[in-house]
Amino acid sequence: MDVHRQFTQVAVLEHGRLTHLGQVPTTPEALREFASTLRRDDQLVLEATSNTYAIVQVLRQHIDRIVVSNPLQTRAIADAKIKTDKIDAEVLVRLLAGGWLPEVWVPDAETQALRQRVAHRVRLVRHHTRLKNRIHGVLIRNLVPGCPRSDLFGQAGQKWLIEQAVPQLPAHEQEIVVATLRQIESVREELGHVGQTLAGLALESPAVPRLMTIPGIDAVTPLTVVSIIGDVRRFRSPTKLVGYFGLDPRVRQSGSHAAYHGRITKRGRAHARAALVESAWAAIKSPGPLRGFYQRLRARRGPQIAAVATARKILVLAWHLLTEEKDYAFARPSLTARKHRTLELAAGKPAQFGKRGLAYQYNFKTVRQRELDLCVQAERAYTELTRHWQPRRPQQNAGAANGKATPRRRSAGQRGGAFIP
DSSP states (O other), rough: EOSSSSSSEEEEEEETTTEEEEEEEHHHHHHHHHHTTSSSTEEEEEETTTTHHHHHHHHHHTOSEEEETTTOOHHHHHHHOHHHHHHHHHHHHHHHHOOOOOOOOOOOOOHHHHHHHHHHHHHHHHHHHHHHHHHHHHHHHHHHOOOSSSOOOSSHHHHHHHIIGGSSSSHHHHHHHHHHHHHHHHHHHHHHHHHHHHHHHHHHOSSSHHHTTTTOSSSHEEEEEEEEHHGGGGOSSHHHHHHHHTTSEEEEETSSOOOOEEEEESSSSSHHHHHHHHHHHHTTTTTTTHHHHHHHHHHHHOOHHHHHHHHHHHHHHHHHHHHOOOTTTOHHHHHHHHHHHEEEEEEHHOOOOOOOGGGGGGHHHHHHHHHHHHHHHHHHHHHHHHHTTTOEEEEEOOOOTSOOOOOOOOTTTTOOOOOOO
């Protein structure tokens, strides 16, 4: 099926014979009528697009196997010199019959709803940022001095903006600023409603509190990761998960030349990678093995590459924590409890006056310092462990008789690998 908004082009391959069935309207009623003509053991393929998952939900009641292909990897369609709807449907069905179709995992309804909620919050945050930048642009082009407050859109900053900055602007610019402030207030209110809903979903998920034990991660990042992963058991290794998020490097290798590792692939959801990188920048501010990893890599590759590598390390940690159902070994108990309590308050749970649990202990300097000292010891142990590590060099002249390279022995000081706390 080559899917469009108004119609769907259908091609059938049966016993090696191709038949074009024409166009089917992309409506629930027409799709159900078309699906009723198929057998339960038929296989159906369509490309991933904006309305793909809605079509899958309608057809799944009639067909056992529905394959969603990745359009970015279906090069036979993208690079075709003659491209029509009939040819696209024909290529899809032939790729499916030959077993050469790059398949996309179709999430269940609950995971899909969580993805949509997280994506809706991301769009609101981006719109909120654009509105703020619009006001900054008005002030800059009218040569208005900078705000003396740290936050222009805080309570004191907005008071300065309305009482002192706006009167200096022309009449039409004043209208833009006042209208933009009304939009900012509306978006903030909507962000509060969405944040409360997501906080409630985060409390119901057993994976979110476990991922919050990693330093630098609040409630937003683990909820984003969980919405993208779905069932973590479908990833056989952390490398598969890293590639799914687009944090793996591009590799180019041909002939006897050594493999070249370039920039990250950036496949998958961009907002999920951004959340992980943001968490990495927050994690390296506190002592621990993650900061030791960042500092070791920053000395060789620079801060930006080291931050992205730390984000990849956090994702690897997430895979191990979720598959082994364990908390992070170097978590700070009082800080983790404070995160959880903040999440409960964001979900709308009432405040408990007079009850001082583990989250309250984070207010004591001695408790925070004791936990930090343990993290400092863990960072020192990691630094000492990796002090003599050397990058692995590509094998040369590995022409063994059986076609396999002879393993190169390394000294004790050179043995090592990725540190997984």
